[in-house]
Amino acid sequence: MKFLHTADWHIGKKLNGYSLLNEQADAFRQVLAIAEREQVDAIVVAGDLYDRSVPSVEAIELFNQMMIEMNLEKKYPLLAISGNHDSSTRLETGGPWYAQLNFHLHTRLEQAFQPVVLGNTQFFLLPYFEPFQARAYFEDDTIRTIEEAMVSVVKEMKTAFDPTKKQVLVAHFFVAGGEKSESETQITVGGLDAVPRSLLGDFAYVALGHLHYKNALTKGNARYSGALLNYSLEERAQEKGVWIVQVSDTKTTVDFQKIIPLRDVVLLEETFATLTDPEFYNQVNRENYIGIILKDRGVIPNVMQHLRQIYPFIIRLERQARKTNPQTKTIKAQRLQQQNPEELFTQYFKETTGEELSAVQAAYLKTSLTMIEKSEKE
Amino acid sequence: MKFLHTADWHIGKKLNGYSLLNEQADAFRQVLAIAEREQVDAIVVAGDLYDRSVPSVEAIELFNQMMIEMNLEKKYPLLAISGNHDSSTRLETGGPWYAQLNFHLHTRLEQAFQPVVLGNTQFFLLPYFEPFQARAYFEDDTIRTIEEAMVSVVKEMKTAFDPTKKQVLVAHFFVAGGEKSESETQITVGGLDAVPRSLLGDFAYVALGHLHYKNALTKGNARYSGALLNYSLEERAQEKGVWIVQVSDTKTTVDFQKIIPLRDVVLLEETFATLTDPEFYNQVNRENYIGIILKDRGVIPNVMQHLRQIYPFIIRLERQARKTNPQTKTIKAQRLQQQNPEELFTQYFKETTGEELSAVQAAYLKTSLTMIEKSEKE
Numbered sequence: 200m201k202f203l204h205t206a207d208w209h210i211g212k213k214l215n216g217y218s219l220l221n222e223q224a225d226a227f228r229q230v231l232a233i234a235e236r237e238q239v240d241a242i243v244v245a246g247d248l249y250d251r252s253v254p255s256v257e258a259i260e261l262f263n264q265m266m267i268e269m270n271l272e273k274k275y276p277l278l279a280i281s282g283n284h285d286s287s288t289r290l291e292t293g294g295p296w297y298a299q300l301n302f303h304l305h306t307r308l309e310q311a312f313q314p315v316v317l318g319n320t321q322f323f324l325l326p327y328f329e330p331f332q333a334r335a336y337f338e339d340d341t342i343r344t345i346e347e348a349m350v351s352v353v354k355e356m357k358t359a360f361d362p363t364k365k366q367v368l369v370a371h372f373f374v375a376g377g378e379k380s381e382s383e384t385q386i387t388v389g390g391l392d393a394v395p396r397s398l399l400g401d402f403a404y405v406a407l408g409h410l411h412y413k414n415a416l417t418k419g420n421a422r423y424s425g426a427l428l429n430y431s432l433e434e435r436a437q438e439k440g441v442w443i444v445q446v447s448d449t450k451t452t453v454d455f456q457k458i459i460p461l462r463d464v465v466l467l468e469e470t471f472a473t474l475t476d477p478e479f480y481n482q483v484n485r486e487n488y489i490g491i492i493l494k495d496r497g498v499i500p501n502v503m504q505h506l507r508q509i510y511p512f513i514i515r516l517e518r519q520a521r522k523t524n525p526q527t528k529t530i531k532a533q534r535l536q537q538q539n540p541e542e543l544f545t546q547y548f549k550e551t552t553g554e555e556l557s558a559v560q561a562a563y564l565k566t567s568l569t570m571i572e573k574s575e576k577e
Numbered sequence: 578m579k580f581l582h583t584a585d586w587h588i589g590k591k592l593n594g595y596s597l598l599n600e601q602a603d604a605f606r607q608v609l610a611i612a613e614r615e616q617v618d619a620i621v622v623a624g625d626l627y628d629r630s631v632p633s634v635e636a637i638e639l640f641n642q643m644m645i646e647m648n649l650e651k652k653y654p655l656l657a658i659s660g661n662h663d664s665s666t667r668l669e670t671g672g673p674w675y676a677q678l679n680f681h682l683h684t685r686l687e688q689a690f691q692p693v694v695l696g697n698t699q700f701f702l703l704p705y706f707e708p709f710q711a712r713a714y715f716e717d718d719t720i721r722t723i724e725e726a727m728v729s730v731v732k733e734m735k736t737a738f739d740p741t742k743k744q745v746l747v748a749h750f751f752v753a754g755g756e757k758s759e760s761e762t763q764i765t766v767g768g769l770d771a772v773p774r775s776l777l778g779d780f781a782y783v784a785l786g787h788l789h790y791k792n793a794l795t796k797g798n799a800r801y802s803g804a805l806l807n808y809s810l811e812e813r814a815q816e817k818g819v820w821i822v823q824v825s826d827t828k829t830t831v832d833f834q835k836i837i838p839l840r841d842v843v844l845l846e847e848t849f850a851t852l853t854d855p856e857f858y859n860q861v862n863r864e865n866y867i868g869i870i871l872k873d874r875g876v877i878p879n880v881m882q883h884l885r886q887i888y889p890f891i892i893r894l895e896r897q898a899r900k901t902n903p904q905t906k907t908i909k910a911q912r913l914q915q916q917n918p919e920e921l922f923t924q925y926f927k928e929t930t931g932e933e934l935s936a937v938q939a940a941y942l943k944t945s946l947t948m949i950e951k952s953e954k955e
Contacts, residue, residue, distance in 0.1 A: 256664065256666040259667060259670060263669070263670055267673050271674070286634065288637050288638055289634065291641070292641055292670055292671055293670055293671025293674055293675070295645050296649070296671060296674040296675050296677075296680070297671070299674075299678060300674055300677060302674070558947050558950075559944070559947055559948055562943050562944040562947040562948070565940055565943065565944070566940040566941055566943070566944045569936050569937055569940040570937055570940070
């Protein structure tokens with residue numbers, strides 16, 4: 200069994216308002232080209248197919264087209280799960296029909312225990328789930344964390360293990376990456392507790408989604424494929440791609456195949472003078488998505504407007520953090536506490552964008568603050 | 578060919594905030610029971626499957642369950658189109674897989690010209706469309722109305738007619754109901770222009786959705802099935818149900834089969850004293866959705882609160898229209914013109930509900946008015 204492992208597509212994601220649909224369509228073409236070149240038997244997508252629970256019509260169109268091409272046209276068996284960014288109910292529409300045509304899309308915990316068998320391999324497709332869903336499924340009120348839930352999940356999966364086959368788990372959660380001693384410490388990342396890798400030792404391979412960085416795990420039987428593209432400035436240095444996984448009776452081998460993004464995400468940390476100097480900017484690929492950290496200290500009027508004329512795809516603009524003395528900080532903090540939230544936000548907006556709130560924005564702010572106040576009282 | 582014709586399900590619709598999902602699930606059970614009793618060969622749903630372009634998760638769950646039961650479990654061939662309430666893109670997810678398993682869901686104009694053949698019948702499934710889509714499809718800028726579009730649509734469909742079979746059109750639009758002379762007059766209803774019935778003469782049957790009243794058409798080869806339930810007070814007197822249509826080589830016969838709603842929609846036009854008199858209200862089925870027209874003229878404090886204690890499902894409450902003399906009207910109109918929209922709405926809200934706007938509501942109002950003002954200026 201040779202398959203392609205990808206995850207975290209986040210179809211419909213925007214970077215500071217810029218639609219990534221073109222870049223996603225291009226990356227998808229590369230994934231498909233890798234699948235064809237490597238002659239894989241199946242394609243695995245480990246969650247976060249969409250970026251939002253209610254995707255836009257344009258995102259749905261692209262996603263549908265991708266699935267049609269992979270499954271109905273190129274005839275790849277498709278194995279996919281919902282991630283924390285997906286709405287499991289919205290995604291599961293069509294699922295029972297897909298399943299009859301070699302497209303297995305699992306969105307509910309109870310579907311995880313019926314393996315999909317392809318060749319010599321049983322695939323257990325475990326969608327993203329919350330501890331409360333495991334409590335309900337196992338009728339066990341003592342389950343409080345994903346780690347606790349996974350003890351029961353793996354135990355139930357093992358009752359379906361066929362000893363003549365190999366087992367692959369497809370999942371969307373945080374796996375603690377270290378050695379056994381480390382993984383036994385409870386680690387919580389972004390509100391999600393981690394699953395120790397030792398719990399997953401019975402699988403020939405664990406195809407993970409959730410973390411966007413393929414090097415989040417580098418040892419043992421479990422891998423993150425990483426996201427389809429660099430989805431934030433923080434991911435800018437990360438190589439993106441897919442794993443080609445080969446599971447044989449004796450061993451599992453993995454091979455990483457790169458995706459080259461149509462537009463990259465880069466960070467420039469310079470002064471305004473440098474950034475606006477043709478000698479500098481003509482050396483920069485200005486078609487990339489660009490984050491800028493301004494090294495200047497003084498006021499620069501209409502800074503964003505000036506920079507946008509040179510760099511059309513600015514996704515972040517901020518000032519270099521300054522060192523302040525503790526006294527200034529205290530005075531500022533006192534002044535902040537004396538202001539009401541509306542003044543505070545208005546001022547912050549002006550400092551950040553260089554623009555005044557419009558009448559509509561001001562009205563939205565008022566509504567939001569009223570609602571927050573109200574909900575705090577309730 | 579014997580099939581069941583239904584339409585306008587509007588899954589997820591609410592009546593004044595009350596979810597109708599239970600009633601819709603119950604009506605669906607009745608539809609399925611009719612299909613089984615009548616041993617139909619197929620089920621046709623002529624548009625407006627959902628009530629909104631972005632249905633709620635609960636609506637999606639019910640809808641998916643219905644489709645699974647009809648098509649995958651009971652094995653009925655399913656022929657459906659999107660209506661004006663559906664988002665064609667959101668609905669079409671899964672379509673290419675459905676089509677391989679006898680569930681034909683057409684959401685785009687170009688799909689209308691490939692008939693689905695079942696037994697002796699070619700089904701042309703024409704989803705709801707706008708004139709601009711017909712202009713693009715036919716590359717004909719002269720098409721301005723649905724009537725003009727339908728001339729081209731029918732012409733193209735006829736090129737696919739198999740003379741050894743009968744033809745059925747499934748569509749979602751307004752058909753002018755009268756005789757030929759009448760139908761040649763252009764009629765516009767709710768912004769949609771009408772299609773003259775004479776244009777549809779070549780079909781053995783036209784299964785329509787859009788109008789919720791089955792008696793909107795009573796003659797010839799075209800029928801509205803009407804909605805699944807009474808979806809407004811205006812529909813309260815309308816019998817709901819489905820058509821059982823039998824198309825043979827020599828003739829088409831239709832037979833209406835009733836659906837009995839779990840809760841009915843009724844209107845009470847009475848004084849407050851009558852409505853709150855046990856002798857009256859114990860004779861009324863208070864589990865129904867109830868619209869009330871109060872015959873009183875005086876002020877009744879907390880009228881809604883009192884009535885809700887007796888009638889739990891009030892969907893509308895209004896006063897009987899009064900006759901006013903022209904002078905009073907002019908004075909009132911002048912006064913209205915002098916008030917700003919915010920005051921006006923606040924006062925209207927109080928008169929209608931007997932309550933003051935809450936802080937949150939007032940803030941929403943402000944935001945909305947600011948946005949309206951802004952958009953009027955643009």
